[in-house]
Amino acid sequence: MNALAATNRNFRQAARILGLDGKLEKSLLIPFREIKVECTIPKDEGTLVSFVGFRVQHDNARGPMKGGIRYHPEVDPDEVNALAQLMTWKTAVAKIPYGGAKGGIGCIPKDLSTSELERLTRVFTQKIHDLIGINTDVPAPDMGTNAQTMAWILDEYSKFHGHSPAVVTGKPIDLGGSLGREAATGRGVVYATEALLTEHGKNIKDLTYAIQGFGNVGSWAARLIHEMGGKVVAVSDITGAVKNPNGIDIPALLKHKEARGRLADFSGADAMDSNDLLTHECDVLIPCALGGVLNRENAGDVRAKYVIEAANHPTDPDADEILAKKGVTILPDIYAKAGGVTVSYFEWVQNIQGFMWDEEKVNEELRKYMTRAFRDIKSMCQSHNCNLRMGAFTLGVNRVARATVLRGWEA
């Protein structure tokens, strides 16, 4: 099942549990606006090359639309649609005053030079600048993009609209970025894991972890779990995978990666087949890379007791059912990885206030937001006798539905 079909299915199930009016349900599924633009740039050697860029603005009932922009070869309209919708529920679960959006450009970022990436980003911004804005739609980094990408968007957007730091989040600190934003998604994943484990009478430090993806989210989650005494026993990325039953030395692995080393060549652990990471022996499995990685083929072999969804929609509905039957607890993506957009919200607030918070305050507020959201999800689970995914979906959908009705919806 593709990402959009799976997301729609979860939404419909939540709408049914909530007893949502049929017309409202239909309207909440239809995106506010879908943008598709052609972006042609000269390559460094002078030839022209064209890419397709997307921005799907899903819903703005609760505030400006918000979500990342990814550069990835598999970016397609359906996937961007699903991700935009997930952002709407995610911002509502986190109780931050935003709607949802997502964008992307179908490209292979590693095959483009820095100046080509800059030209591509600027052309994309020229095509969408009058459809984004501080109070309409605020982009941020996602897979294949980073703070530098946001700096280019900020610069290009400001040529049309005047200096506007709050038009993007995840910016470099020197341009108004927030302290703590870079680590925020991974940190939020760890706070979310902590909230779940505490509920189950367990502690981060007593468990073992397997982490798929060692980019921004995966590496920060691994670093923080390691600092808290948890044992990361397996890690993978696009270049390979490593394992060590006694726990991988994460700071050493980070140094190895910074030196542009392939994961599998790390001397402090044994190389393993990346395909085995998801079924590796561990207590907690944290997918931090791609969508749909847990599916009918491998879900039966998962050995973890907890799956923390730190990628967008990593578990397809078949896997959801199989894992539930095995007694595996899944912490859903629209909650587990809300830390990034939550600190994006803090960044936007700081830009609007013209006042910078210290990192301690950012992290402390993030912990408060993540802990509150977990409590709110559990309360939905109790009221509706449902699992954590439906607890999170009903929480998010209900908040958006309420805002929509308050703004003047008539059935």
Ligand SMILES: NC(=O)C1=CN([C@@H]2O[C@H](COP(=O)(O)OP(=O)(O)OC[C@H]3O[C@@H](n4cnc5c(N)ncnc54)[C@H](O)[C@@H]3O)[C@@H](O)[C@H]2O)C=CC1
């Ligand atoms: N960075 C952020 O603040 C946010 C990220 N996300 C999501 O989190 C996930 C990860 O994002 P980032 O860490 O930012 O991306 P990233 O681009 O920094 O890292 C992605 C990681 O996944 C690895 N990877 C790619 N294909 C793989 C494969 N087949 N097997 C194993 N590893 C593979 C890459 O090597 C890399 O280590 C994505 O789903 C993204 O949409 C969501 C919210 C915010």
Ligand SMILES: O=C(O)CCC(=O)C(=O)O
């Ligand atoms: O910080 C943001 O606005 C982007 C977050 C995002 O794209 C996500 O949570 O998937």
